[in-house]
Amino acid sequence: MTTVTLTVNGQEVSRDIEDRTLLAQFLRDTLRLTGTHVGCDTTQCGACTVLLNGKPVKSCTVLAVSLDGAKVTTIEGLAANGQLHPMQERFRERHALQCGFCTPGMVMAAVGVVERNNGNVTEELVREQLEGNICRCTGYAGIVEAVMDVAEMYRDGKVSQNVPV
Amino acid sequence: MYPSEFSYKRPKTLAEALSLIASDDGAVFMSGGMTLLPAMKHRLQEPSMLIDLRGIADLHGISVEGGVLTIGAATPHAEVASSDVVKSAIPALAALAGSIADPQVRNMGTIGGSIANNDPSADYPSAALGLGATIVTNARSIPADDFFTGMFSTALEPGEIVVKVAFPIPASAGYAKFRSQASRYAMAGSFVAKTGSGVRVAITGSGNDGVYRWSEAEAALTAALTETALDGITASPDDMMEDMHGDAAYRAALVTRMTRLAVANQGAAHIV
Ligand SMILES: Cc1cc2nc3c(=O)[nH]c(=O)nc-3n(C[C@H](O)[C@H](O)[C@H](O)COP(=O)(O)OP(=O)(O)OC[C@H]3O[C@@H](n4cnc5c(N)ncnc54)[C@H](O)[C@@H]3O)c2cc1C
Ligand code: FES
Ligand code: FES
16 A cells, blocks of 8 residues: 555545556545546546646556656546536537547547647547547547637637646 | 556666666566556556656656757657657657557657567557667667567566667658557558668568568668659568458558658658
8 A cells, every 4th residue: 555645636635545556446436536437448448538737648547656746637627616618518519429428538638639739720630639539429520529619719718727727 | 457466666766776676576667557557457467566667867858969869768659749859850750659549648658668568560669770779778778770679579688677769860761650440550660761871661560570670672762762762672471460450461562552651751750
């Protein structure tokens, strides 16, 4: 067992965990933040995507014990002051989800796409950079539209804090 | 899926890492964990100790000096892909790094881990071999020509740490790969570089022994770095991998095609 101290969705948490605990399990089982989904558990589907120090990673394949001092943002940490994050809002508007299983990871990865490119994206780039996230329902069309919408808002300065700190 | 139990260590110096690895027969090094952790979750590997190398300062940093680009072993693929230093020194290398896996994996996986693992379908080994890089470890400097010794096998001794990779900056270089539609790993990748000692062509994803140099193409391209120089030259299906994705003849055809594309795309990566 090791004590790990990190910031999750803006709050410092400190827990004694087994060294083998994966970040996805730490979030879901230890912190009871079950918004982060585990789909494949083999680093492929992206359902478990969270932001680690502002960058998307697959939490099923990161050791929680390695994150002392790190900042993690999960889907629960996106909405602020009772308002959905623009990416969540646009996903709703654009019908970018059906069963919703891939959605938390897809939204976190999508936030990463906008951030990494300062909103300067093309449809092709969005599709390419969502390669690590699989959706079995939507056919991706609505998802890509939602990301394009937020990218445009970002360029226009309508999204000031894309990645919460 | 839980990996088996192990103890996690994060040394701050090479000396500390070396004494840890010597202290436990079941200890292994970890960098991004993008190959190791999936293997451990499947219980294909059950180390008793994981030594995370990412806290060691010597394994970080990107710099250019005297015509050589040096990249610290613990540098994630995403950092190489977006580095202005790499983009201006060897643009094809930045583009290759940006074509590995997906953004999430690129934020974790490292160049040192990829090279130490020497997956026969991985991208970096082709750049290291194609550019005639030197792999610098805690103990010595190993030329890429001697480093990659077969599928998943390298010249690293047990307990040896890749510290950095030094790439001589070529006159030009290009990369082309054809990906498996399922895994997105290369089924054939060709890295073509015009170096001080002629053109080098390194092939990944296809050979039974992992990454290799295609000498026939090298000779033709050293005479002239043009697609037409390759007219009439085709890769041999001998020693090509065969699996459910394609047979040896198909892989050989892809190697020929990717090499032509790498010649046509100097300064870039062409991803099919
Ligand atoms: C979904 C997915 C898709 C992928 N697609 C691709 C792809 O298209 N192309 C590609 O090239 N790769 C791909 N990869 C592999 C990825 O690039 C890995 O990051 C990389 O192969 C290993 O790097 P790592 O830092 O994660 O190493 P780790 O998993 O931490 O380690 C791998 C091995 O190297 C050893 N090791 C690590 N660092 C060192 C060091 N400094 N010195 C000595 N030994 C060391 C470890 O002991 C272990 O045996 C993919 C991975 C995933 C999960
Ligand atoms: S659950 Fe982590 S990538 Fe699928
Ligand atoms: S909405 Fe069902 S998997 Fe994406």
